[in-house]
Amino acid sequence: MRILITGAAGMVGRKLIARLAVGGRLNGRKITALDLHDIVPPQAPAMDGVSVALHTGDLAEAGAAERLVASRPDVVFHLAGIVSGEAEANFDLGYRVNLDGTRALFDAIRLAGFAPRIVFTSSIAVFGAPFPDVIPDEFHPTPLTSYGTQKQMCEALLADYSRRGFFDGIGIRLPTICVRPGKPNKAASGFFSGIIREPLSGHEAILPVPRSVVHTHASPRSAVNFLIHAAGIDGGAVGPRRNLTMPGVAVTVGEQIEALERVAGAKAVSLIREVPDETIWAIVKGWPTRFEARRSRELGFAAEKSFDEIIRAHIEDELGGKVPG
Numbered sequence: 001m002r003i004l005i006t007g008a009a010g011m012v013g014r015k016l017i018a019r020l021a022v023g024g025r026l027n028g029r030k031i032t033a034l035d036l037h038d039i040v041p042p043q044a045p046a047m048d049g050v051s052v053a054l055h056t057g058d059l060a061e062a063g064a065a066e067r068l069v070a071s072r073p074d075v076v077f078h079l080a081g082i083v084s085g086e087a088e089a090n091f092d093l094g095y096r097v098n099l100d101g102t103r104a105l106f107d108a109i110r111l112a113g114f115a116p117r118i119v120f121t122s123s124i125a126v127f128g129a130p131f132p133d134v135i136p137d138e139f140h141p142t143p144l145t146s147y148g149t150q151k152q153m154c155e156a157l158l159a160d161y162s163r164r165g166f167f168d169g170i171g172i173r174l175p176t177i178c179v180r181p182g183k184p185n186k187a188a189s190g191f192f193s194g195i196i197r198e199p200l201s202g203h204e205a206i207l208p209v210p211r212s213v214v215h216t217h218a219s220p221r222s223a224v225n226f227l228i229h230a231a232g233i234d235g236g237a238v239g240p241r242r243n244l245t246m247p248g249v250a251v252t253v254g255e256q257i258e259a260l261e262r263v264a265g266a267k268a269v270s271l272i273r274e275v276p277d278e279t280i281w282a283i284v285k286g287w288p289t290r291f292e293a294r295r296s297r298e299l300g301f302a303a304e305k306s307f308d309e310i311i312r313a314h315i316e317d318e319l320g321g322k323v324p325g
Contacts, residue, residue: 001029002071006059006105007079008036011180012121014043015224016077021045026075027232037068038080059101065108075231076118076167078105083187084125087147088283098150106157110166118158118169119230122243124216126152126173127288136292137245144286155243162235162242170230170238175216175248175291175303177223179314188283192217195253196260196311199268200323208277211254214289218248218303219313229301237299247303249310250290259307263315264323 003026007013017036024031024047036042037055044052053071057064059080069076080101087094102120109116125148126141143149158169179200180193191208192215198205218226226246238244251259261269293301304310315323 001026001031001075002033002035002073003031003075003077004035004037004068004071004073005042005077005079006037006068007081007121008042009038009040010079011182012177012220012223012227013038013077013079015220016079016227017042017045019224019228021047024048024050026228033071033073035068035071035073060096060104065101065104066111069105069108069112072112072114072116074116076105076109076116077227077231078102078118078120081121081150083185084123084145084147084283085188085190085280086186087150088145088188089186091146094146094150098147099153102154103157106161106166110161110164115165115167117231117235118167119227120154120158120169120171121227122151122155122171122173123148124173124175124245124288124291126155129286129288131288134290134292135245135288137295145283159240159242163240168235169242170233170235171243172226172230172296172301173243173245174223174226175218175246177220178217178310179318180220181314181318188280189215191280192253192256195256195272196314199260199271200264200311200315200319202271204271204273207253207272207274208280209253209284210276210281211252211257211274213253213284214250215253215284215287216248216250216289216291217307217310218246219310221313221317222246222248222303226301226303233299241295244296244299244301245291245293246296246301247293248291249304249307251307256307259311263308263311268323 128144
């Protein structure tokens with residue numbers, strides 16, 4: 001089996017690669033070749049008996065996608081994109097990367113005449129207010145940000161190209177992935193991770209929105225599980241609606257902080273400083289809150305049951321299983 005991963009240098013991409021490297025298999029099939037692509041050089045894993053090729057460049061550049069799919073991968077994980085805050089701040093870049101790059105990839109596969117499984121990472125940002133208390137699977141996408149609009153357009157392409165048989169696509173609408181390791185990125189949602197990650201490392205964190213904000217989260221560990229499950233799921237069972245809202249844990253920011261105190265104590269919570277940011281608040285208040293995610297659960301997708309579990313997953317995966325004193 002040959003696998004292509006775009007956005008391979010990103011956080012979720014790196015964790016997916018690490019998971020695939022452990023057993024060298026995807027859904028029971030042996031991996032024979034791995035193509036890794038990003039705008040910056042990805043890191044090659046150590047995988048015995050697996051041919052690993054690194055590709056660097058702009059996916060939207062003429063000819064780039066064609067070169068990337070020339071090896072005819074069996075599975076494509078399309079993770080490449082720029083995050084919400086950056087897409088909102090830089091309109092041209094957002095559309096070039098998130099829409100033009102995706103269409104270039106989809107068209108390259110169509111023109112090459114092979115039909116791989118494509119797993120595309122979409123976002124709950126495709127939904128826009130006003131919202132019901134719990135958003136059902138049938139709720140109509142009406143994004144209120146450029147990022148959400150770009151993702152919705154890609155979802156429509158994925159569904160149409162799958163309908164035409166050009167590939168077998170599954171779009172997974174990720175909740176906010178929390179707790180993200182490493183340094184903060186330009187995502188408007190970055191503070192959801194920051195108010196957990198930074199205090200756990202003994203550093204101050206800024207909270208730019210009210211504690212009453214409700215949001216749905218899943219851990220990086222769950223995000224990788226979603227991707228792997230989507231790569232092997234029966235397309236016939238998914239049906240024509242190829243884009244699925246993933247399950248997650250819906251909590252208020254205040255409940256996030258309460259979970260942090262339960263897991264790491266009051267000292268960690270004392271490092272959170274509330275500094276309102278109108279720019280971030282203007283983006284966040286247009287985001288959805290809670291999801292039914294019935295279809296994805298019935299198809300076997302699963303996430304954590306509590307935010308305490310999400311924090312403990314971060315501690316296990318990133319902090320060696322111990323909360324710093």
